Amino acid sequence: MIKTTGDACCDRIHELCEERKISLNKLSIVCGMTQSTLSNITSGRSKNPTVSTIKKICDGLNISLTDFFDSEHFTNLDQEIK
Structure with missing residues (x-):
């Protein structure tokens, strides 16, 4: 399966919400961004x-950003420059 950086970010956010048992709606509130953006x-x-x-x-x-990106989701991403 082709995995882009965007896909990896999406997967990582879902993973972190599951770990913390919070919904995307709750995450949008604590992040100070609209639910539609998230x-x-x-x-x-x-x-x-x-x-x-x-x-x-x-x-x-x-x-930290380091904690966010220190995940298997960001290993072996496909090259995005074609």
């Missing part, structure tokens, strides 16, 4: 979330 990221409609958006999510989850 929904667009986690559904794959937003293909490439910015680092600043991921940082807001990390802040809401009380983790």
Whole structure:
């Protein structure tokens, strides 16, 4: 299966919510972003979330960017420059 950075971010956000037993709605509240923005990221409609958006999510989850990206989801991603 082809996995992009956007797919990996989506999977990682879902994984972190499951670990913390919080809904995407709750995450959007603690991150200070609209539910639609988070929904667009986690559904794959937003293909490439910015680092600043991921940082807001990390802040809401009380983790660092390093913790977010230190995951098997980001191992062996397909090259995105074609």
